[in-house]
Amino acid sequence: MARLSNPLAFTPLPVTIVTCLTYIALFAALLSTHLTVPPHPRSTPAGTNLTEAWLDLETITRQYHPYNSHANDEVRKYLLSRIKSIVASKHLGSDRVQVIDDNVSNATFSEKKTSIYFEGTNIIVAIRGSEDKESFWPRSQTPLISSRTANSGGVLVNAHYDSVSTGFGATDDGVGTVTLLQLLSYFTEPRNWPKRTIVLLLNNGEEDFLNGAKAFMRHPISQVPHTFLNLEGAGAGGRATLFRSTDTEVTRFYKRASNPFGTVISSDGFRKHLIRSQTDYVVFNGELGLRGLDVAFMEPRARYHTFEDSTRETSMNSLWHMLSASMATVSGLASDTSSTFSGSGKPREDGKVDAGTGTDAVWFDIFGKAFVIFRLHTMFALSVTLLVVAPLTLILLTVGLSKADKYYLFARKKYIHSSDDDEAIELNGWRGFFRFPIAFVIATAMPIALAYLIARVNPYIVYSSPFAVWSMMLTSWFIVAWFILRGASSMRPSALQRMYTLIWLFIGAFAALIFVTILAQNSHIAGGYFIMFYFAGIFFALLISYVELFFVPSKAAYVGHFDSDDSTRRNSESAGSRPLTGTTGGGRSDDRPVVDDDATETTSLLRGDRQSFVRYGGGRHSTSEGTDGGDRQGPLDLGNPYPGEQEWSGKLPGWLWILQFLLLVPFVVILVGQVSLLGTSALYQTPADGSSALLIYVAFAVLATLLLAPTGPFLHRFTYHVPTFLFFVCIGTVIYSLVAFPFSRDHRLKVYFVQQVDCDTGVNNVSLTGLDEYVQRVIRAIPSAQGQVINCTAPHIAVRKELRTCAWHGLPAKVVPRGAEVAPFSNRTYHDTWLEYSIAKSKDSNEATIRVVGQNTRACRVLFDAPVVDVRIDGGVSDPRFNATGETGSRELRLWHREWSQPWNVSVRWNSDANATFSGSIVCLWSDANTGAIPAYDEVLHYMPPWSIATKLGDGLVEGRKRFSI
Numbered sequence: 001m002a003r004l005s006n007p008l009a010f011t012p013l014p015v016t017i018v019t020c021l022t023y024i025a026l027f028a029a030l031l032s033t034h035l036t037v038p039p040h041p042r043s044t045p046a047g048t049n050l051t052e053a054w055l056d057l058e059t060i061t062r063q064y065h066p067y068n069s070h071a072n073d074e075v076r077k078y079l080l081s082r083i084k085s086i087v088a089s090k091h092l093g094s095d096r097v098q099v100i101d102d103n104v105s106n107a108t109f110s111e112k113k114t115s116i117y118f119e120g121t122n123i124i125v126a127i128r129g130s131e132d133k134e135s136f137w138p139r140s141q142t143p144l145i146s147s148r149t150a151n152s153g154g155v156l157v158n159a160h161y162d163s164v165s166t167g168f169g170a171t172d173d174g175v176g177t178v179t180l181l182q183l184l185s186y187f188t189e190p191r192n193w194p195k196r197t198i199v200l201l202l203n204n205g206e207e208d209f210l211n212g213a214k215a216f217m218r219h220p221i222s223q224v225p226h227t228f229l230n231l232e233g234a235g236a237g238g239r240a241t242l243f244r245s246t247d248t249e250v251t252r253f254y255k256r257a258s259n260p261f262g263t264v265i266s267s268d269g270f271r272k273h274l275i276r277s278q279t280d281y282v283v284f285n286g287e288l289g290l291r292g293l294d295v296a297f298m299e300p301r302a303r304y305h306t307f308e309d310s311t312r313e314t315s316m317n318s319l320w321h322m323l324s325a326s327m328a329t330v331s332g333l334a335s336d337t338s339s340t341f342s343g344s345g346k347p348r349e350d351g352k353v354d355a356g357t358g359t360d361a362v363w364f365d366i367f368g369k370a371f372v373i374f375r376l377h378t379m380f381a382l383s384v385t386l387l388v389v390a391p392l393t394l395i396l397l398t399v400g401l402s403k404a405d406k407y408y409l410f411a412r413k414k415y416i417h418s419s420d421d422d423e424a425i426e427l428n429g430w431r432g433f434f435r436f437p438i439a440f441v442i443a444t445a446m447p448i449a450l451a452y453l454i455a456r457v458n459p460y461i462v463y464s465s466p467f468a469v470w471s472m473m474l475t476s477w478f479i480v481a482w483f484i485l486r487g488a489s490s491m492r493p494s495a496l497q498r499m500y501t502l503i504w505l506f507i508g509a510f511a512a513l514i515f516v517t518i519l520a521q522n523s524h525i526a527g528g529y530f531i532m533f534y535f536a537g538i539f540f541a542l543l544i545s546y547v548e549l550f551f552v553p554s555k556a557a558y559v560g561h562f563d564s565d566d567s568t569r570r571n572s573e574s575a576g577s578r579p580l581t582g583t584t585g586g587g588r589s590d591d592r593p594v595v596d597d598d599a600t601e602t603t604s605l606l607r608g609d610r611q612s613f614v615r616y617g618g619g620r621h622s623t624s625e626g627t628d629g630g631d632r633q634g635p636l637d638l639g640n641p642y643p644g645e646q647e648w649s650g651k652l653p654g655w656l657w658i659l660q661f662l663l664l665v666p667f668v669v670i671l672v673g674q675v676s677l678l679g680t681s682a683l684y685q686t687p688a689d690g691s692s693a694l695l696i697y698v699a700f701a702v703l704a705t706l707l708l709a710p711t712g713p714f715l716h717r718f719t720y721h722v723p724t725f726l727f728f729v730c731i732g733t734v735i736y737s738l739v740a741f742p743f744s745r746d747h748r749l750k751v752y753f754v755q756q757v758d759c760d761t762g763v764n765n766v767s768l769t770g771l772d773e774y775v776q777r778v779i780r781a782i783p784s785a786q787g788q789v790i791n792c793t794a795p796h797i798a799v800r801k802e803l804r805t806c807a808w809h810g811l812p813a814k815v816v817p818r819g820a821e822v823a824p825f826s827n828r829t830y831h832d833t834w835l836e837y838s839i840a841k842s843k844d845s846n847e848a849t850i851r852v853v854g855q856n857t858r859a860c861r862v863l864f865d866a867p868v869v870d871v872r873i874d875g876g877v878s879d880p881r882f883n884a885t886g887e888t889g890s891r892e893l894r895l896w897h898r899e900w901s902q903p904w905n906v907s908v909r910w911n912s913d914a915n916a917t918f919s920g921s922i923v924c925l926w927s928d929a930n931t932g933a934i935p936a937y938d939e940v941l942h943y944m945p946p947w948s949i950a951t952k953l954g955d956g957l958v959e960g961r962k963r964f965s966i
Contacts, residue, residue, distance in 0.1 A: 006653035008136075008500075009644070015717040016660065018658070022665055029675040033368040034681075037239055038259045040320035043571035047186035048323065050316055055673040056082065056178040058311050060161065061168040062800050066947065067205045068165075068859045068956065070926040075161055079202055080123055087125075089895045090188045097188060098136070098612035100124035103898060105218040106650070109874060110881035111209060115890040117873045119898040120215025123161075123202040126224070127187050129154060131337055137220045140235070151343035151387050153355060153804025154197030156290065157183060157326065158213070158280055160206030162230075165728055165927035166753070167309040168218035169233075171297045175240075177202060179323045184329060192845045208281055208859075208955045211896060213283035218879065219372045226341040226355035227333050228284045228292030229326060234277065236303035237314040239368065240322035243294040244270050244281065247358020248341050250291050253332030254363075258369035263364040264676055265527035272525075273652050275682075276689070276799055287848050288883065289352030295325060300684040302463075302747050305951045308940070314703040332940045351881045366670060376526050383517040387510070390539045395504075397546040405554035408648065409496065411753030414559045425559045428646050429607065432494030436501040436712050443481035444705045447473040451697030454737050459693035459773070461737045462700075464747035466684040468740075470676075470699065473704035475730035481708070482715050489716035493642065493647030496659065499545040501713040509535040530671035534706070537667050541713070549873050551651050553636060558648045621910060625756065657714065664710045676703040689749045690802025733867030741910060743947035751775050751944075752800065755813055755936050759831045759960045766810025766936045769795050769803050769953055777807055778948050782940060784810050797953065810936040813927035813958045816855040822877050834960040835924040841966050846910045846918075848966070852895065853903035859955060861923040862893040862906065866916075870909040894955075919965035925956025934958055 007014055044050055059078060063071040080101060087097050104121045124135060136149045155534040157170040159176030163169025180200045186192055199221060203212030216222050227250055232243070242262030247519040254260060269275045279292040297318065303309050332340075334629050343354025360376035401407035411429030449826050450472060454461060489497060513535045516528030552558075639650030679699060687693045743749040751770035757763070766784075768775050772792070792806040816834050834855055852862045867889030884890075889911075893905045910918070929937055934957050940950050 006471065006654060008658050010654050010714075010717060011363060012719045015714050016719050016722060017655070017659065017666070019711060019714060019718070020722060022661070023669065025395060026666060026669040026673065027961070029367055030062055030497045030670070030677060030746060033261075034677040035238075037237075037317040037321055038368070040317050040882055044320075045192075045327070045642070047180050047188065047192060048190035048327075049185070050320060050323075051869060053178045053182050053319060053323070054311075054316055056181055056357070057170060057174050057352070060177065061163075061170045061311055063930045064165055064168060064307075064928070065161075065163050066165040066927045067162045067211075068235055068857060068925060069690065069930065071928070071930055072162055072204065074224045076121060076204065077183075079161060079177070083123065083125055083184065085179065086185050086188070090185075092188060096128050098126040098128070100126070100219070100221065102215070105215045107211070107218050107879065108871070108884050109214055109670050109879075110651050110886040112888055113867065113886060114209075114892045114894060115871050115929065116211065116214075116894045116896070117871075117904070118182045118207050118209075118211040118894075119875075120212060120218070121204045121898050122212055122216055123204075124216070124217070124219065125184055125200040126154075126221060127194060127198040127200070129194050129197040129334065131195045136197075136224055137920060140501060148224065149498055150354065150356075151337070151339060152197075152346065153341055153353070153745050154199055154736035155194070155330055155462065156199045156201060156225035156228035156284065156292070157330055158201040158203060158216075158228060158230045159286065160203045160212055160280065161211070162204050162207055163309075164207050164305045164927055164952055165303045167307060167951060168311075170311050170314050170499070171236050172233035172304065172309055173206070173231065173320070173665045174311075175233065175297070175319050175322055178319070179231055179326050182323055183326060183330065187330075192331070194331070195211055196334045197224055198334055200283050203280065205896065206474070208896075209894070210278065210280055210283050211746060213280040214287075214648065214882075215256040217288055217881065218877070222288060223353055225290060226343075226353060227556050228290045229280045229329055229333070230279060230284065230292065230294045231283075231322060231326065232294065232310075234304055235297045235299040235301060236309045238297055238299055240295050240318070240325060240803045241266070241298045242317065242363070243267065243279075243298070244289040244294050245361060247480040248361035248373065249358045250293060250333070251363050251373055253336075253359050253647050254295075254325065254329045255371040255373055256328035256332050257367050257371070259324070260365045261321075261368050262363055263527075263674060264529070265675055265678060266682070268525050268527040287352070288356055291355050291358055293329065295322065295329075297322075299681040299685075302688075302949070305746075306750070306949045308748075310951065320632055322403065326710055351879070353839070359621045360524050360526060362529045364529065364564050364671070364674065366674075369445060369527045374727060376520055376524060378530060379526065379529055380517060380520045383520065386532065386535060386539065387513060387517065390506075390510070392711060393539075393543065394546065397543070401546065404550065405556050406549050406552055408549060408555065408646075409499070411555065413639055414555050416559050416562060425562060426556065427558075428494070429650070430495065431492055431646070432488070432497035434499045435488045435497060435716075436504045439481045439484035439488075440504070440705075440712070442484060443477045444701070446476045447701035447704055448698060450476055450734065451694065453699055455697055457696040458740070458742060460687050460742035460749075461686060461740055462684045462693065462696055463742050463749070465737070465740065465742075465743045466680050468682070468701055468736055471729060472733035472737055473697075473700050473827055475726040475733070477701075477708050478706050478711070479723045479730060483587060483710065485712070485716040485719060485796050486720075486723075491643035493654060495642065495645040497716055497782065498660075498713040499542070499548075500544040500659075502538060502545055505538045505709060505712065506535075509538050514652070520570070527675075529673055530668075533667050533671055537664040537710075541664045544660050544663075546658050548652050551653055552648050553638070553651065555648075557636060558638075561638075583891050600806065653784040661714065664713075666890070668710045669707060671854055672703060672706045676700075676707065679703065685747070690800055696759065713790055741947070745946050748947055748949035749778075750951050751778055751948055752803075753937055753940060753950045754953040755810060755958045757831055757958065757960045759836075759962045762829055762831050763814055763825070764809060765807045766940075766954075767805050767806040767807035768940070768950070769797075769800055772804040774948070778940075778944050779806055779808065781943050781945055782808075783943060784808070784939060794927060795953075800953070811939055813926070815928075815958050816958075831960065835922060835962060837922045837962065837964065839918075839964055839966050841918060846912060848908055848918055850906045850908065850922075850923055851903055852906065852924075853899050853901065854953045854960070857924050857926050858897040858900055858902070858925070859925040860895045860904065861910075862895070863923060864891050864893075864908075864910075864917075864920040866910055866912055867891050868893075868908040868910045870907075872907040874905040917965055919963070921961050921963050923959050923961045925954075926958040926960070927952075927956050 046326045060075045065075045102122045108117045161177045205211035239261045244267035286289045343356045363373040408429045411427045413424035440955040516531045519525040641650035751768045755766045788808045795805045869889045871884045
């Protein structure tokens with residue numbers, strides 16, 4: 001009853017209640033942080049207006065507005081008028097705020113074997129800092145070299161106002177766009193005026209090879225900022241996440257946000273190219289040389305680049321989350337006038353901005369309220385310190401316990417006097433040592449086995465039901481681990497089981513921390529920070545277990561207690577005489593007479609009956625040995641050992657487990673739980689892109705193990721009630737995961753649409769690319785595909801190589817208006833008039849001039865059967881920062897005009913024999929799905945099953961193609 005009355009005792013009821021309540025509370029807090037958005041305030045800082053921002057968002061997202069659409073021009077006009085209206089309302093002159101309508105900058109660059117020529121239509125606003133007295137314009141533009149001093153750098157804030165052809169762009173990147181409008185209004189308030197210049201960039205053309213950011217590099221004002229904040233979207237709603245940052249010094253300013261959110265693990269994923277997509281961040285940092293941050297919405301990816309990326313799927317809370325973080329970050333960056341973000345002050349020959357260098361950072365949020373940031377070098381130093389200090393501390397404690405004769409670990413038995421004349425007193429110090437590794441291996445094997453089972457039977461269930469999968473992984477590990485640990489403890493209880501479990505956890509975490517430390521030093525990977533905290537928690541918990549052993553009696557005192565018991569009883573029962581022959585308390589005869597002549601220096605001093613040995617069965621109480629004169633101490637108080645556990649453990653403090661639990665479990669659950677949820681958001685819908693589903697399930701299994709391993713030291717005290725309940729949860733989630741349909745209305749499967757038309761023959765193919773089994777089910781619901789043989793092949797786009805492309809003869813496109821454009825060619829087919837080209841080949845060299853024009857479009861391509869080594873476009877300006885054809889030549893040239901139906905004149909050169917055939921294809925693109933000009937796309941949207949959704953495959957929804965050969 002005493003144990004039950006102690007709410008902190010290491011007994012089943014307190015352990016079960018405390019553990020369950022802690023995990024439930026932490027999981028609930030983590031899920032709430034991850035799945036909900038903090039509410040926006042009723043009143044916002046001076047200069048900001050959320051209602052106005054929401055109206056702006058609704059206006060610019062009424063239609064699809066990709067770069068190659070007429071709606072894009074309307075959005076641009078609206079944004080330009082809003083900017084001018086804000087500036088005019090503040091009565092600001094051009095000396096303080098400069099609005100740049102950039103219809104001049106263009107860029108020619110290459111990405112692998114693709115060359116791109118792009119004419120920019122960016123909108124730039126420069127708010128001159130109160131301490132910036134220098135000219136914005138550099139002294140030279142070939143290449144751009146700034147004449148400004150190193151300390152006069154500004155802050156760039158970027159968002160792109162184009163959407164994809166299949167999405168309204170509310171979060172990609174409408175929220176970022178209207179955030180910039182609010183930042184303009186905020187920082188032009190007198191009380192908020194920045195010290196450094198702020199450059200607001202609304203770039204056009206991010207969705208296709210980050211073209212808008214490349215065009216910005218060609219404008220002279222690109223040399224003004226030294227730091228940047230890029231605002232993006234890769235989902236539809238939720239919290240704006242800090243995706244990545246360049247260094248510690250820049251990231252510290254994000255800490256000022258009222259609701260910071262993100263972890264450095266996502267930054268490591270980009271750095272190691274584990275994430276396929278990119279943002280303008282890589283242009284500003286990698287090619288322009290700026291230091292900064294990437295903030296973006298990240299889920300649900302099922303709505304990303306689809307018509308569900310709309311204002312209906314986001315909220316004013318999400319808008320405020322991005323806006324408030326932007327205001328805090330930019331305010332900090334723009335107020336820092338130190339040399340933190342200044343370079344040497346000398347112009348760089350490569351044309352990059354000399355913004356100095358920063359230090360690698362470790363950062364993560366805690367429940368979306370606190371933000372932890374420190375240098376990667378600090379993490380390395382702390383990790384090395386732990387790796388050295390932790391084992392040394394445990395060694396010193398081991399030595400101390402040994403000297404105090406209280407080191408019961410690995411102690412099998414001990415003799416009262418010597419092994420020659422005593423029976424051994426069993427200490428059972430090894431009992432429980434091997435339990436946890438066995439339980440850990442078997443328990444971990446269970447979710448991994450389930451991962452393989454689900455990946456084989458129903459691999460895409462994670463797409464719509466990630467938390468069902470999580471429940472299955474967590475419960476399967478828990479019930480298997482509990483069954484083994486509880487069962488072993490029931491059969492052979494051990495007071496050392498908790499300590500031995502911590503030792504095994506210490507060994508595993510020690511090895512993991514070595515690996516993480518090497519990665520931090522050699523590969524600058526910061527994402528292993530949670531392992532450092534994991535190890536620290538285990539170490540301090542184990543430290544307490546070592547300290548606990550100082551409370552138990554020494555081994556000598558415990559063993560001597562048996563001698564004291566026997567002597568005390570003999571004195572009270574037969575003080576006057578003893579027989580020559582004796583029997584043990586168990587009835588065992590001693591047939592050797594006890595005479596004085598037999599006594600030697602090795603003869604046992606213990607005489608008479610040995611009932612105590614049998615009574616205690618090798619697990620007997622101990623006390624200090626009495627004096628030779630018979631003046632002995634009373635029985636040693638061993639306390640109340642847990643039933644069945646070693647008798648010497650009764651004095652172990654029953655409440656210290658709470659400290660161990662608090663040191664170990666909360667930190668692990670918070671940090672690993674955050675990583676788990678981030679990983680879930682990043683991975684659970686990637687199978688639709690062709691990523692491996694098995695890797696996702698195995699990752700879930702590993703993270704589930706990391707989340708629950710800290711329960712190992714306490715699991716053997718759990719009652720059967722919770723594991724029984726979790727057993728039924730596990731069975732239910734396993735069955736659900738095996739049989740449920742993997743997609744739903746809220747989590748629709750993405751399929752990728754494109755319509756390809758041969759303008760020479762009129763052959764019209766519509767195709768959907770997606771998961772093989774399911775994309776064919778989608779096509780069977782399309783009326784125009786009925787009765788046709790569906791041809792399925794591997795996609796021609798490398799990033800979709802794991803998927804299948806299925807095509808049929810679809811509805812004809814109407815991308816070029818019938819009328820004046822067709823009249824002069826009455827003897828030609830409609831498709832033949834979509835695009836025109838002419839090629840003039842030089843007689844004496846491997847050079848040719850190509851003229852290309854597409855009707856009602858501003859995007860065309862030239863595909864070469866053999867690579868070209870030089871590309872020049874009329875109107876293009878060379879820039880030494882850009883390579884037009886790459887290292888091995890170009891197989892494709894992408895052309896973008898800012899005007900409609902205008903020609904490109906291209907000069908190319910190749911390395912083949914002068915008499916060889918020069919051949920390839922001319923392709924023009926149409927992306928405007930607002931006017932009903934693409935009936936095949938409208939038909940797919942109308943008839944596809946409710947569990948599926950369409951998105952673009954490439955830059956254009958319709959591709960018109962003609963072959964050439966000279």
